[in-house]
Amino acid sequence: MLKVRNLDVAYGSLSVLHHLSLHVKQGEIVTIIGANGAGKTTLLRTITGLLRPRSGSIRFREEEIGSLPTENIVSRGCSLVPEGRQVFAAMPVRENLLLGAYVQFKRGRREEVHRDLERIYGLFPVLKQREHQLAGTLSGGEQQMLAIGRALMAGPSLIMLDEPSMGLAPLIVKDIFAIVRQLGKEGGTVLLVEQNARSALRIADRGYVLENGRIVLEGAAENLLANREIQRAYLGKDVDAENK
Amino acid sequence: MYWQPDEERMDRKDLEQLQLERLESTLNRVYLNVPFYRKKFDAIGFNPDDLRSLDDLRKLPFTVKDDLRANYPYGLFAVPLREVVRVHASSGTTGMSTVVGYTKNDIKTWSDLVARILTAAGVTADDVIQISFNYGLFTGAFGLHYGAERVGASVIPMSAGNTKRQIKIMQDFKTTALVGTPSYAMLIADTMMEMGINRNSLSLKWGLFGAEPWSDAMRKELQEKLKITATDNYGLSEIMGPGVAGECLARNGLHIAEDHFLVEVVDPRTLQPVAPGEVGELVITTLTKEAFPMIRYRTRDLTRIIEEPCSCGRTMRRMVRVMGRTDDMLIIRGVNVFPQQIESVLFEIEGTEPHYQIVIDRKGALDDALVLVEASEKIFFDEMKKQTELIETIKKRMASELGISVEVKLVEKKSLERFEGKAKRVIDNRKL
Amino acid sequence: MFLELFFQYLVAGLTYGTIYAVVGIGFNIIYNTTGIINFAQGEFVMLGGMTAVSLHAFLPLPLAIAGAVLVTMAVGGLIEMLFIRWLVKPSVLRMIIITIGVSILIREGALHLWGEGIRSLPYFTGNEVSAIEIGGVRVSPQVLWALGVAAIVVLLLNVFFHYTMLGREMRACASNRDAAALCGIPTRNMVTLSFVVSAGIGALAGCVVSPITQTQYGIGAGLAIKGFTVAILGGLGNSMAAVGAGFILGILESFSIWVMPTAYKDAISITILLAMLFARPSGLFGNSEAARLKEF
Structure with missing residues (x-):
């Protein structure tokens, strides 16, 4: 569904991503793990058009989207739950969600939108409880759920987090990951960027390891979990101590 | 029957994407972790970031066996030794042996790739597999063993040697699949005949043979004598071991695991890629090996790639059976000849047994090639005329098909040395 | 007599305050949606008045005003598309220079088109001497028109931003442009819309006070500064406060005549502006929290 080839992204003269290639197939949960500053956020922002790549190709459902504006990319079915939640703080929860359904409204799918709204409330009951509360007053975890719900309201084929x-x-983190896994189970396609490598690899099918803007390793999630270098670098395990 | 249908029948566009991703991550890893490659890349001014497409691979330097020998034992490992769960080494007939390593994931991949070729060759969990490769540092035995266990078959780790015992085990344990070298299989077949054992007392159905080149004629003979479906498989320890490529039941070329290995075919003299479908030296780049990645390893094996799709439905391209080694290549009076070619000519001629030897001398200015070939007993009791005719036929065929003129001598059956491992067919007495 | 004078000044202050408030609101709308401070805002007021006068030559007054508003809205949209759209994260300086440049362009254009002459629309009802008695004070009906129109504009804007989908989309864009884009909202169009709306209300204000204050090609610059002052005074981005701030400025200016020469009237606003920027940039009614939320 998503094919990235040789993506080069730079901030001014500072090269952040180097000849990066990856792909996400329909129905997969793919995760990208890596340390801070490895370039993970840059990658997602580039895919959604918030940043322009210097070179390389991004193909979404066989269509080149590298030069499209963000709103067009979203209307083609690629949604992003941005870093730091970024909800519309001065608007109530319900309005945040309805704004997320902008592309659906444009397609004239009013009824679907209201059905989707109920579905999101079903996924995140706390959002229904706080339906009319201003989004800025929600807790961090609730805002995260709101951000995910907002992205889902667009009816995307690929959702990136x-x-x-x-x-x-930690308790909220568990809930969030359970929801991502649930999305995958329901047949959704997910690209998950995470610093919490362990949880991400546990729910993903495949993973890529990003280091200094380059992919250094890829493979089935269980293989990456078993890879002791990954364990040491990203899972914080003292592998030697465990084996004594 | 496919072991990993999603991979084996992958759309080629998806395969290219996967290959590009894996090549890039391998180059990134290798540049970081293997000083040998980092130096080599720096020397030619290549940075992994410069790789834009799979074609850019040809900008990279080759790796040859001597590089492995020079970095004996662990110099080319890309992971710390504590990550390596298995070490193998090649037999090293000339010079030091080469050492290879595997991480846990490498072993997992290896098992799956061998499972693929076993399944392609007809083997299932119901089969009983007898492995007649020597268990030890050599990758053949363990590679097939783990792959067979992965498939769920019953594995008999027989190892090589003690042919009579091998046959007894085959009978008693009801072996359905034999794994080993084709020449050893032939030895088993001949020994069986000598011992007067009826083939029908065996349960053999499949034969998976490799580790040395063998001709179609030899396959036919093995299939007839042992009443099996015999397939070729290909591998080399520097790349992984068995499982790099293997025939499907169509027996028309070996499917290469292209999602794990990037193959090129180059002209052994100019080192440039040949046109698609042409013969040349096989060069392999590993895409997923963690412990021991190889970039453009020159295998010294001669083959060509079949671009057309196979009837079995696998989208992975095939290579034809290895025709010989580029370093086996003989130059007889300026003509490039491979022992393989001599073998295939001989087998087509009636009256010969599939055992031969080539002795090359240079007594004056020119090369003299003498082909010793075992002939069936009958002919020695026949008239001299028949023997002469046979010799002339052989000489004529050698000349017309290979462009070399040779002397031919008929020898008695079993007078030539037999080999349990790779057969040694060439005796080159020239001091070149 | 003193009381009567007081109320005259008060009414004058309120009248001028209305324009200032509307210009200030225009600043806020554009600033909130785009982060740009549009110094050409004052020109919209001028254009509204001048165009209405020209149209009135052959159209009845209501149509002339409507036409002028539409034309100015189109100009606003054009400005955005020509000069602003291709700006990528402009620095403050760049943006100021560009918008000032645009305002100069418009002013010169107006000069060429209409000359230096002072024009004005006729009083909507009555004429310059008609007056309405309110609690013992004589107020020109036009003042009531001005206050009424301003009130309606503020009310409509409120309804627009809080109760229509499009208004919510613009608020989303102002609140967090990236997040809005990720909802599929065409943020570039929202930006254009903000210019169009600002131009429209500016033009409307220009029309409604034209009979009282007169319109001339050059009134834009002064209005821009005063409108900017008002926006800052109320807290940049806070339109409700801009209304209050507008009235405050208008009244201060008006009463200043009591204590200093008329010529210094304009200095009042600049003084206030400087004082605010130094002492309390978040404005009288603003606080940094509200400024962050960027609510209309």
Whole structure:
């Protein structure tokens, strides 16, 4: 569904991503793990058109989207839950969600939107409870759910999440990952960028390891989990101590 | 029957994407972790970031066996030794042996790739597999063993040697698949005949042979004598071991695991890629090896790639059976000849047994090639005329098909040395 | 007599305050949606008035005003598309220079088109001497028109931004442009729309006060500064406060005549502006929290 080839992205003269290639097939959960500053957020922002690549190709459903504006990319079915939630703080929860359905409204799918709204409330009951509360007053975890719900309201075929666990308490993180796994189970296609490598690899089918803007390793998620270098570098395991 | 249908029948566009991703990540890893490659890349001014397409691969330098020998034992490992769960080495007939390593994931991949070729060759979990490769540092035995276990078959780790015992085990244990070298299989077949054992007392159905080149004629003979479906498979320890490529039941070329290995065919003299479908030296780049990645390894094996799709439905391209080694190549009076070619000519001629030897001398200015070939017993009791005719036929065929003029001598059956491992067919007495 | 004078000044202050408030609101709308401070805002007021005068030559007054508003809205949209759209994360300086440049362009264009002459629309009802008695004070009906129109504009804007989908989309764009884009909202069009709306309300204000204040090609610059002052005074981005701030400025200016020469009237606004920028940039009614939310 998504094919990235030889993507080069730079901020001014500073090269951030180097000849990066990856792909996401329909129905997969793919995760990209890597340390801070490895370039993960840059990658997602480039795919959605918030940044322009210097060279390389991004193909979404066989169509080249590298030079399209963000709104066109979203209307083609590629949604992003951005880093740091980024909800519309001064608007209530319900309006945030309805704004997320902009592309659906444009397609004249009013009824679907309201059905989707109920579905999102079903996925995140707390959002229904706080339906009329201003989004800025929600807790971090609730805002994250709102951000995910907002992205889902667009009815995307591919949903990308940028560090959904960042800054959240461990219990909430569990919930968030359970929801991502649920999305995958329902047949959705997910690209998950995460610093919390362990949780991400546990729910993903495949993974890529990003280091300094380059992919250094890819493979089935269980293989990456078993890879001891990954364990040491990203899972924080003291592998030697465990084996004594 | 496919072991990994999604991979084996992958759309080629998806395959290209996967190859590009894996090549890029391999180059990134290799540049970081293997000083040998980093130096080599720096020397030619190549940075992995410069790779834009699969074609850019040809900008990269080759790796040859001597590089592995020079970095004996662990110099080319891309991971720390504590990550390596298996070490193998090649037999090293000339010079030091070469050492290779595997991480846990490498072993997993290896098992799956061998499982692929076993399945392609007809083997299932219901089969009983007898592995007659020597268990030890050599990758053949363990490679097929783990792959067979992965498929779920019953594995008999027989190892090589003790031919009579091999046959007894085949009978008693009801072996359905034999794995080994084709020449050893032939030895088993001949020994069986000598011992007067009826083929029908065996349960053999499949034969997976490799580790040395063998001709179609030899396949036919093995299939007839042992009443099996015999397939070729290909591998080399520097790349992984068995499982790099293997025939499907169509037996018309070996499917290469292109999602794990990037193959090129180059002219052994100019080192440039040949036109698609042409014969040349096989060069392999590993895409997923963690412990021991190889970039453009020159295998010294001669083959060509079949671009057309196979009837079995696999989208992975095939290579034809290895025709010989570029370093086996003989130059007899200026003509490039491979022992393989001599073998295939001989087998087509009636009255010969599939055992031969080539002795090359240079007594004056020119090369003299003498082909010793075992002839069936009958002919020695026949008239002199028949023997002469046979010799003339052989000489004529050699000349017309290979462009070389040779002397031919008929020898008695079993007078030539037999080999349990790779057969040694060439005796080159020239001091070149 | 003193009381009567007081109320005259008060009414004058309120009248001028209305324009200032509307210009200030125009600033806020564009600033909120785009982060750009549009110094050409004052020209919209001028264009509205001047165009209405020209159209009135052959159209009845309501149509002339409507036409002028539409034309100015089109100009606003054009400005955005020609000069602003291709700006990628402009620096503050660049943006100021560009918008000032645009305002100069418009002013010169107006000069060529209409000359130096002072024009004005006729009083909507009555004439320059008609007056309405309110609580003992004589107020020109036009003042009531001005206040009424301003009130309606503010009300409509409120309804627009809070109760229509398009208005919510613009608020989303102002709140977080990237997040809005990720909802599929065409943010570039929202930007154009913000210019169009600002131009429209500016033009409307220009029309409605034209009979009282007169319109001339050059009134834009002064209005821009005063409108900017008002926006800052109320807290940049806060339109409700801009209304209050507008009235405050208008009244201060008006009463200043009591204590200093008329010529210094304009200095009042600049003084206030400088004082605010130094002492309390978030404005009288603003606070940094509200400024962050960038709510209309």
